[in-house]
Amino acid sequence: MRNQLFIDGKWQEPVEPGRIPVFEPYRGTAYHEVAAGGPADVDKAVAAAKAAFPAWRDAGGRERARYLAAIAEKLQDRAEELARLSSRNNGKPLGEARIDMADAAACFAYYAEQAIALQNRQDADVALPDDGFHARLRQEPAGVASLIVPWNFPLVTTSWKVAPALAAGCTVVLKPSEITPIVELELGAIAEEIGLPPGVLNIVTGTGERVGTPMTAHPDVAKISFTGSNAVGARVMAAGAPGVKSVSLELGGKSPIVVFANADFDEAVECVLGGIFFNAGQMCSATSRLLVEKSIALKLIDAIIAGSQALKPGDPLDEGTQIGPITMKAQHDKVLAYIERGKAEGLSLLTGGGKPAGLDGWFIEPTIFGDVPTTSALWREEIFGPVLCIRTFETEEEAIALANDCDFGLVATVVSGDEAQANRVANAIEAGHVWINSPQAIFVQTSWGGFKASGIGRELGPWGMSSYLEVKHVTSRLKR
Numbered sequence: 001m002r003n004q005l006f007i008d009g010k011w012q013e014p015v016e017p018g019r020i021p022v023f024e025p026y027r028g029t030a031y032h033e034v035a036a037g038g039p040a041d042v043d044k045a046v047a048a049a050k051a052a053f054p055a056w057r058d059a060g061g062r063e064r065a066r067y068l069a070a071i072a073e074k075l076q077d078r079a080e081e082l083a084r085l086s087s088r089n090n091g092k093p094l095g096e097a098r099i100d101m102a103d104a105a106a107c108f109a110y111y112a113e114q115a116i117a118l119q120n121r122q123d124a125d126v127a128l129p130d131d132g133f134h135a136r137l138r139q140e141p142a143g144v145a146s147l148i149v150p151w152n153f154p155l156v157t158t159s160w161k162v163a164p165a166l167a168a169g170c171t172v173v174l175k176p177s178e179i180t181p182i183v184e185l186e187l188g189a190i191a192e193e194i195g196l197p198p199g200v201l202n203i204v205t206g207t208g209e210r211v212g213t214p215m216t217a218h219p220d221v222a223k224i225s226f227t228g229s230n231a232v233g234a235r236v237m238a239a240g241a242p243g244v245k246s247v248s249l250e251l252g253g254k255s256p257i258v259v260f261a262n263a264d265f266d267e268a269v270e271c272v273l274g275g276i277f278f279n280a281g282q283m284c285s286a287t288s289r290l291l292v293e294k295s296i297a298l299k300l301i302d303a304i305i306a307g308s309q310a311l312k313p314g315d316p317l318d319e320g321t322q323i324g325p326i327t328m329k330a331q332h333d334k335v336l337a338y339i340e341r342g343k344a345e346g347l348s349l350l351t352g353g354g355k356p357a358g359l360d361g362w363f364i365e366p367t368i369f370g371d372v373p374t375t376s377a378l379w380r381e382e383i384f385g386p387v388l389c390i391r392t393f394e395t396e397e398e399a400i401a402l403a404n405d406c407d408f409g410l411v412a413t414v415v416s417g418d419e420a421q422a423n424r425v426a427n428a429i430e431a432g433h434v435w436i437n438s439p440q441a442i443f444v445q446t447s448w449g450g451f452k453a454s455g456i457g458r459e460l461g462p463w464g465m466s467s468y469l470e471v472k473h474v475t476s477r478l479k480r
């Protein structure tokens, strides 16, 4: 396992010596250490990215696509090994980590295509109403991009940023989460292996304070893309403000899943369980508020209680494990504090709330609270763990109003047997992505990002690359 910084194409020790322990959440013990980068390392990484930028920008989309496709291929070739590294460090079941690695490879392959498309449309003519003029459209990379990611989907969130940034022609300084740096460092190894020009991708591990803050304030950084909590997102935005940097934010969620009485029952159970207990609920897109039509509420709640109790906890690296531990101790404690708060508020705890027997790591049982008032902190705040809150509704209008009564607007799921109703409700919900009768299928061609406090901008699809591009028009007066 790697443990150094990757700057200017070379593995190196931090300027100020220091190490950060890396934990295995299944055991709750440290098993590795990585370099604790600091401001001087950020300076080196930004300088390397700045020096590499002109050549990378001028290489053109087709040339950049060759590198992106090569990264995609390496990610595919090494998928099983990388999934194991990620599963151990993050705690997610191996099967989920395999999905992550496939997602990361697909993302690089997609943005290889987008890089070619960018070059093909460069300098396109713009139709003007005056034939005395000619205008052409260019889209040019913003410059050095600072990319900051959290710990819940290692390599996925990273690929969603690194691939479009490189495709656009930006050079990159990446800060993995200090909690899950292991698999992200392998991206440096892949860059080295495929001969990515030095400085195009730099990886600086370390804390938010010592690495994240200088990355967001640095005068030579043109673009910041951040995924993480709202509190830190606001600080990132403030740090970028004096330099008027372009900032993209992918933040939290408290998303609804709306189940109508006419829904396919088994499909509804599958969508509810997957929406909150996948990745032990540590998903910005967790559908942590279940709104169920009153007439089927008792039956559905019984089924999801049974389904949640049947999820097998265990070593994430065991093929049979269905739910892993919480990735970090602080998050584990935060989730338990919310559960205690729910109990103190007198909420109806339907199942879970404790630690599964016989396991040492940071496990929390799948937990469900019924009939949660909309004023409860558990209904309104992002918990980021395996905790589901339920309310019932009687009319479609009531369901929509409850779904939208939220500070966030990242995603939603609608489960209904009536196609027109499902689409009506999907259109009415304030969220960046709505699934109908579907688990959370994410295609790189569709966008990711939220309304309201869930963020600014969109990742994935053409929008993902646009956020690293500046638009330039060149208008000439033609000879008279």
Ligand code: NAD
Pocket (backbone or CB within 6 Å): 148, 149, 150, 151, 152, 153, 157, 175, 176, 177, 178, 206, 207, 208, 209, 211, 212, 213, 216, 227, 228, 229, 230, 232, 233, 235, 236, 250, 251, 252, 253, 283, 284, 285, 382, 384, 410, 448, 449, 454, 455
């Ligand atoms: P976090 O905000 O604590 O940390 C995210 C990253 O920011 C980490 O790499 C951290 O080291 C860094 N950081 C911390 N302080 C910083 C600072 N002052 N300046 C710059 N960087 C700093 O978030 P987390 O706990 O790692 O992740 C959980 C949060 O992420 C949840 O709120 C979740 O909803 C959100 N999230 C959102 C999405 C999305 O796509 N919308 C995806 C995954 C996670």
